[in-house]
Amino acid sequence: MRKLRTQRAIAVLASVLLVGGVAACGNSDTGGGGSKDDGKITMGFSQVGAESGWRTANTTSIKESAAAAGIDLKFDDAQQKQENQIKAIRNYIQQKVDVIAFSPVVESGWDTVLKEAKDAGIPVILTDRSVDSADKSLYKTFLGSDFVKEGRLAGEWLVEQKKGATGPVNIVELQGNTGAAPANDRKKGFGEAIAANPNLKIIASQPGDFTRAGGKQVMEQFLKANPKIDVLFAHNDDMGLGALEAITAAGKVPGKDITIITVDAVKDGMQALADGKFNFIAECSPLLGPQLMDLAKKVHAGEEVPARIETEETTFTQEQAKEALPNRKY
Ligand code: GYE
Numbered sequence: 001m002r003k004l005r006t007q008r009a010i011a012v013l014a015s016v017l018l019v020g021g022v023a024a025c026g027n028s029d030t031g032g033g034g035s036k037d038d039g040k041i042t043m044g045f046s047q048v049g050a051e052s053g054w055r056t057a058n059t060t061s062i063k064e065s066a067a068a069a070g071i072d073l074k075f076d077d078a079q080q081k082q083e084n085q086i087k088a089i090r091n092y093i094q095q096k097v098d099v100i101a102f103s104p105v106v107e108s109g110w111d112t113v114l115k116e117a118k119d120a121g122i123p124v125i126l127t128d129r130s131v132d133s134a135d136k137s138l139y140k141t142f143l144g145s146d147f148v149k150e151g152r153l154a155g156e157w158l159v160e161q162k163k164g165a166t167g168p169v170n171i172v173e174l175q176g177n178t179g180a181a182p183a184n185d186r187k188k189g190f191g192e193a194i195a196a197n198p199n200l201k202i203i204a205s206q207p208g209d210f211t212r213a214g215g216k217q218v219m220e221q222f223l224k225a226n227p228k229i230d231v232l233f234a235h236n237d238d239m240g241l242g243a244l245e246a247i248t249a250a251g252k253v254p255g256k257d258i259t260i261i262t263v264d265a266v267k268d269g270m271q272a273l274a275d276g277k278f279n280f281i282a283e284c285s286p287l288l289g290p291q292l293m294d295l296a297k298k299v300h301a302g303e304e305v306p307a308r309i310e311t312e313e314t315t316f317t318q319e320q321a322k323e324a325l326p327n328r329k330y
Helices: 002-023 053-069 082-094 111-119 147-161 181-194 212-225 237-249 267-274 289-300 318-327
Strands: 042-047 072-077 099-102 124-127 141-144 169-175 200-207 231-234 259-264 280-283 308-310
Touching: 042 053, 042 082, 053 072, 053 237, 053 267, 053 289, 072 082, 082 099, 082 111, 099 289, 111 124, 124 289, 141 289, 147 181, 147 231, 147 259, 147 280, 169 181, 169 212, 169 237, 181 200, 200 212, 212 237, 231 237, 237 259, 237 267, 259 267, 267 280, 267 318
Parallel strands: 042 072, 042 099, 099 124, 124 141, 141 308, 169 200, 169 231, 231 259, 259 280
Antiparallel strands: none
16 A cells, blocks of 8 residues: 555656646646745636536636636536546645635545545535535535425425416426436435425426537427426426427427426526416525635635535525516626
8 A cells, every 4th residue: 555655656756756747737846736936826627518508607707706816727628527527636735735625516426536636635616516424524625505405495386386276287397417416416305305295297307418409309308208397396497498399399388388487587587487487496506716715715724614505595486586687696
């Protein structure tokens, strides 16, 4: 084990010496987390991808906040692949960044690479999505939403709307990418809430990968296979927006023939809600950048930070969307 670690240390040192000039990262620190010549904190960030309006707003927030906080940001887009995120994190470890932050595309399978970061003395901050690692010492904090709550709020709204229903209410569900925390948790919260009324039944549930194309394609299949669909619960706005096309093409009126509930509340989703095509949105804020940069500074300074920091969120009806839309920033 020790031999292995020594070999790795030599390999890391050699690659740092080799790429040092090219990468111009200005590292002169002794050991992970040390300070730089210019005094700037370097953050290595691995983003899920660019799959949705939410993600685009999140990326903008992170880049702008890093610049405003004077943090040197190294940014990598993993294109929705866990292997790319692991590769990016390993690169950041090699480069001896001060802090690593990432939004894990799926919940499982992070222990090994997180342990490598820990062994290198580089603190890790989870942002947006969490991991299911049992060892909580592998990361400093998790900043993000309560996805179970978002699903529950969506479900509770539906229970209230359908409280007078005397027959079955058929629900179809568009899930986020398989294994992602927001997909698992929104499904859970929604399912628990609608259990309050046995008339509410999920008759089909499939991943649409959080994308418009995925939402459209899966909704087309749902519509073909199920003559009576009363409600669509989409785990994000983008899938709901994609589904709108499939619903209209099938000759149905979205927001009327089919009640549509989504999560996120990005501008396009809010517009659909204000236009009466969606019926309800549980908000999920992508503006995590400022808090993330604050946390990075604290963690770098060795300060204690809370293990969990929850984003504040609300919900929107059609009327509320009309009011909120003019001031919506993303
Ligand atoms: O809801 C979805 C995005 O992880 C909260 O990922 C995020 C989710 C968001 O693709 O639009």
